[in-house]
Amino acid sequence: MSSCEISIVLRPDYEDGPVENFVPARRSVPTEPFTLTIIDNGKPKAKQLLRELASLLEDRFPVANVELVSKPSAGKPLEADVAQSVAARSRMIITGLGD
Amino acid sequence: MAEQLNLSSTEAVEYFFDRGWTDGLPVVPPTPDLVEKFLGVVDLAPDAVIGSVPERDRHLTAEKAAINSVMAGCKPEYFPLVVAALEAILDPEFNAHAVMSSTGGAALCLIVSGPLVKEHGFFHLNNALGSGNRANASIGRAVRLVAMNVFGAQTGVMDASSIGHPGKYSMVLAETPPPTGWPTFAEELGAPADSTSVTVIAAEGPRQIANHLNPDPKGWLLTIASAMRCPATFTVGKGAQVVVVLGYEARQSLARDGWSKDEIRSFLAEHSRISAEELEAAGVLLELDSAHDMVPEEDGLLPSVSSPDDIFLITAGGAGAGWSAYMPAWAPIRHSRATSRLVTKSGHSEIIGGKDV
Numbered sequence: 151m152s153s154c155e156i157s158i159v160l161r162p163d164y165e166d167g168p169v170e171n172f173v174p175a176r177r178s179v180p181t182e183p184f185t186l187t188i189i190d191n192g193k194p195k196a197k198q199l200l201r202e203l204a205s206l207l208e209d210r211f212p213v214a215n216v217e218l219v220s221k222p223s224a225g226k227p228l229e230a231d232v233a234q235s236v237a238a239r240s241r242m243i244i245t246g247l248g249d
Numbered sequence: 250m251a252e253q254l255n256l257s258s259t260e261a262v263e264y265f266f267d268r269g270w271t272d273g274l275p276v277v278p279p280t281p282d283l284v285e286k287f288l289g290v291v292d293l294a295p296d297a298v299i300g301s302v303p304e305r306d307r308h309l310t311a312e313k314a315a316i317n318s319v320m321a322g323c324k325p326e327y328f329p330l331v332v333a334a335l336e337a338i339l340d341p342e343f344n345a346h347a348v349m350s351s352t353g354g355a356a357l358c359l360i361v362s363g364p365l366v367k368e369h370g371f372f373h374l375n376n377a378l379g380s381g382n383r384a385n386a387s388i389g390r391a392v393r394l395v396a397m398n399v400f401g402a403q404t405g406v407m408d409a410s411s412i413g414h415p416g417k418y419s420m421v422l423a424e425t426p427p428p429t430g431w432p433t434f435a436e437e438l439g440a441p442a443d444s445t446s447v448t449v450i451a452a453e454g455p456r457q458i459a460n461h462l463n464p465d466p467k468g469w470l471l472t473i474a475s476a477m478r479c480p481a482t483f484t485v486g487k488g489a490q491v492v493v494v495l496g497y498e499a500r501q502s503l504a505r506d507g508w509s510k511d512e513i514r515s516f517l518a519e520h521s522r523i524s525a526e527e528l529e530a531a532g533v534l535l536e537l538d539s540a541h542d543m544v545p546e547e548d549g550l551l552p553s554v555s556s557p558d559d560i561f562l563i564t565a566g567g568a569g570a571g572w573s574a575y576m577p578a579w580a581p582i583r584h585s586r587a588t589s590r591l592v593t594k595s596g597h598s599e600i601i602g603g604k605d606v
Contacts, residue, residue: 159261159278160251162270162316163398164307192540223540225347225584227304
């Protein structure tokens, strides 16, 4: 095949369909007492970092209680039922990514 | 079906570079006729789903696997093995999402055992982990290209490797028949006679191990164990799966001396244990209050392998004074486990092995 000959080649990458518009969650400043959940991804010192963040937020918002959820592996997502349960009882959730 | 692009072959190579669809080396342009040849050797429709990475909301079709295999330089007859390897990679036990994104920079290391080693002409003696062979190079490259192009395992996208290693181009270890009396790796996995297995393990780079003078086979094993307990390795003190490549002299002398593979595994597991003091002397702090706490056991030592059965003992490498090799998994087994498949001509691979293999 000469270098100028037109040929057909196939795309090797993942081809997404059209992305539908979505509406992001409503943002608001909490005024009522609420549960803050921190999700520890299992990395060393993650808990300490997240607890420090929670402490800072407690100074700024009416945090009623702080819950800690620990993942067994940073390399795996939270189990779906655990995520749903956490979402149902928490007004604010913080986690970390990476090391 | 994959989008068709109108490009000359020369333009295609440059276009693929520009789009980030290569591993940094030129690729074979995936024309429809070549892709069709690959799909023609398996019993899979182009849109058949080989597997998925749910965390990335992406799945792999047979067509995309074939396109990337063409690009990697595979022969069509390699395709069933590529498909089996990809199925193993997409097994949830392997946890491809974490393997492909971690800062640890693991390779998708394939271990091939069985008659296809000879049939496809893999290097399994000299340069077993080196360059110069189409099967070793292109099959490992094909799975890496799929990881990059289909699942976004690209620098700046979803591959956060801090350093990485050259095995991320391709890393295929083909087993040479073991000495008489030792089972093959495929047999250990439970594969039927005359069948080929492919195992994938998320691996760090290989460490070459030298022992040129010691006439005692136990000396060989102590040297290998010393490499397996290097404090600088992430999984040492935590425990993980590992690959130990027994080079020509090591496997011959060990077998001649009456060692079984089980005995070798037990010896290596025991002698690769390490004390907290040794880790701390190397500047390694013990992980506590984490996903893998490093707490010394009753003997005061910590493991470097998760169990003797988690040492994959592979015979490979050509004649030469005293070389073996070792590759640790990228992370402890709670994050990822090696997974295996039987290779079938239809492309419908079968699961073999299991958590205890």
